[in-house]
Amino acid sequence: MKKIISGENIIKQYGTGGEQRKVLDGVSVDIHEGEFVSVMGPSGSGKSTLMFALSGMDRIDEGLVTFEGKDLASLEDDELADLRRTGMGFVFQQPTLMKNLNILDNIILPSMRGNRRKAAEIAEQARQLMQRVGIAELEKRDITQASGGQLQRAGICRALMSRPRIIFGDEPTGALNLKAAQEIMELLSDINEEGTAVMLVTHDAVIAAKTERIMFMCDGSIVDELRLPRFSGQDIEERMNRVIAKMREIGI
Numbered sequence: 068m069k070k071i072i073s074g075e076n077i078i079k080q081y082g083t084g085g086e087q088r089k090v091l092d093g094v095s096v097d098i099h100e101g102e103f104v105s106v107m108g109p110s111g112s113g114k115s116t117l118m119f120a121l122s123g124m125d126r127i128d129e130g131l132v133t134f135e136g137k138d139l140a141s142l143e144d145d146e147l148a149d150l151r152r153t154g155m156g157f158v159f160q161q162p163t164l165m166k167n168l169n170i171l172d173n174i175i176l177p178s179m180r181g182n183r184r185k186a187a188e189i190a191e192q193a194r195q196l197m198q199r200v201g202i203a204e205l206e207k208r209d210i211t212q213a214s215g216g217q218l219q220r221a222g223i224c225r226a227l228m229s230r231p232r233i234i235f236g237d238e239p240t241g242a243l244n245l246k247a248a249q250e251i252m253e254l255l256s257d258i259n260e261e262g263t264a265v266m267l268v269t270h271d272a273v274i275a276a277k278t279e280r281i282m283f284m285c286d287g288s289i290v291d292e293l294r295l296p297r298f299s300g301q302d303i304e305e306r307m308n309r310v311i312a313k314m315r316e317i318g319i
């Protein structure tokens with residue numbers, strides 16, 4: 068499988084002078100086309116920092132991160148922003164939607180910037196995505212008139228507008244109730260099955276157990292990894308037990 072993102076010996080530190088602390092301490096990781104990956108680990112172990120480093124949201128101090136062979140450090144800020152906008156999609160715990168826009172406009176807004184496609188074409192694509200994720204009827208609604216799960220679906224539509232190669236999700240189900248979280252995971256799994264790689268950061272063993280490759284982080288390093296077959300919807304308990312057993316083995 069072709070690599071989409073490759074990180075080699077990534078070091079990221081925070082602080083100044085003698086107070087510097089390596090939050091990523093020489094992490095190497097590859098994400099391949101179509102992979103469904105999650106990152107688990109204790110709070111503060113560096114999961115979000117790793118996601119920010121691999122997606123170019125944050126500059127690293129040492130090491131190398133490439134996206135489809137392109138060294139992110141060689142890109143100017145606007146080139147990096149362009150690459151993120153066209154090649155990557157982001158889904159956070161709370162979708163950052165604007166209060167003065169309806170849901171459709173929120174979804175299409177980022178696509179209107181620097182895009183030569185016609186507005187009607189962009190809106191049509193957004194409508195198709197809304198249909199696809201089951202929120203077609205919410206087009207004109209204000210964001211205060213939708214549930215957390217519906218807003219997260221809108222956030223996913225927005226992330227999919229550029230037809231990204233990879234979706235990064237930082238606790239994308241963290242603010243949702245169990246049913247909405249399950250539905251969002253099913254949606255991400257379907258999107259992944261259609262060919263988009265997905266990388267999630269999660270604290271939740273049930274979420275991680277639905278992915279196919281779980282990386283475990285501890286103190287700024289990836290200390291272990293568990294590979295699982297594609298989730299069929301049947302064997303969640305056994306998968307969770309494997310995740311939990313691995314966490315016990317590592318001691319996290």
Ligand SMILES: Nc1ncnc2c1ncn2[C@@H]1O[C@H](COP(=O)(O)OP(=O)(O)OP(=O)(O)O)[C@@H](O)[C@H]1O
Binds near residue numbers: 081111114
């Ligand atoms: N901008 C920053 N400045 C200083 N320290 C930071 C900054 N961002 C993160 N850190 C520190 O880096 C460490 C790793 O943070 P990170 O958010 O990557 O952890 P995490 O594993 O995602 O944690 P959580 O599960 O709690 O979200 C933490 O100790 C955090 O306080």
